[in-house]
Amino acid sequence: EPEVTQTPSHQVTQMGQEVILRCVPISNHLYFYWYRQILGQKVEFLVSFYNNEISEKSEIFDDQFSVERPDGSNFTLKIRSTKLEDSAMYFCASSPPARGISYEQYFGPGTRLTVT
Amino acid sequence: AQSVTQLDSHVSVSEGTPVLLRCNYSSSYSPSLFWYVxxxxxxxxxxxxxxxxxxxVKGINGFEAEFKKSETSFHLTKPSAHMSDAAEYFCVVSVLPNTGNQFYFGTGTSLTVIP
Incomplete structure (x- = not known):
């Protein structure tokens, strides 16, 4: 069964460094998302991406964040200058082409980002 | 505005007994609702x-949920808990039409199954 994959599973970085989190969505999906979950808190939406542009973004997704689909398979989240409060689990998700109103999202296993 | 409230942060049941995980939602539009594990x-x-x-709605592994608009609820149930059901469960609301299809998550319910 196709699944969303994410690399790395765990990333440790120093404050102020840039990180790139990578995701490979399910191959025929057209909508892509990033979420994050700070330890002990709820999963929060960051951004959605469709047709090579951002569809929607939350207040969390400020100028230090960017997303890209550099080729036909990868979907990346870049954090330019990490802060301690960026430490969280980051989930990538994708959803298939719209069929009626079936918009379920398929999630990857997450990347745990630790900023020291 | 959209939001989800999961009424219990932790639920503990004995193996073989019913499971009930509660979820209430708030939505300005007709919602789509999901349960994730x-x-x-x-x-x-x-x-x-x-x-x-x-x-x-019937799901995988014997789980069901009933949408009750009058109660704005979408509780998850299972007649008989199995040890493998121990996990974190999230209730999610999404609103259409919304090209961003943003998901709003509840805070999660941790299910413990006692042998």
């Missing part, structure tokens, strides 16, 4: 979804 060190797996068709 997260096992330790695993991704979020879709259990079931409601998208304005039948109000009683």
């Amino acid at each position: 997260q096992h330790p060190n695993k991704g979020l797996q879709l259990l079931l979804k409601y998208t304005s068709a039948a109000t009683l």
Whole structure:
């Protein structure tokens, strides 16, 4: 069964460094998302991406964040200058082409980002 | 505005007994509702979804949920708990039409199954 994959599973970085989190969505999906979950808190939406542009973004997704689909398979989240409060689990998700109103999202296993 | 409230942060049941995980939602529009499960060190797996068709929705692993508009609820049930059901469960609301299809998550319910 196709699944969303994410690399790395765990990333440790120093404050102020840039990180790139990578995701490979399910191959025929057209909508892509990033979420994050700070330890002990709820999963929060960051951004959605469709047709090579951002569809929607939350207040969390400020100028230090960017997303890209550099080729036909990868979907990346870049954090330019990490802060301690960026430490969280980051989930990538994708959803298939719209069929009626079936918009379920398929999630990857997450990347745990630790900023020291 | 959209939001989800999961009424219990922790639920503990004995193996073989029924499971009830409660979820209430708030939505300005007709919502789509989902339940996801997260096992330790695993991704979020879709259990079931409601998208304005039948109000009683059947999912994987014997789980069901009933959409009750009058109560703005979408509680998850299972007649008989299994040890493998121990996990974190998330209730999620999404609103259409919304090209961003942003998901709003509840805070999660941790289910413990006692042998």
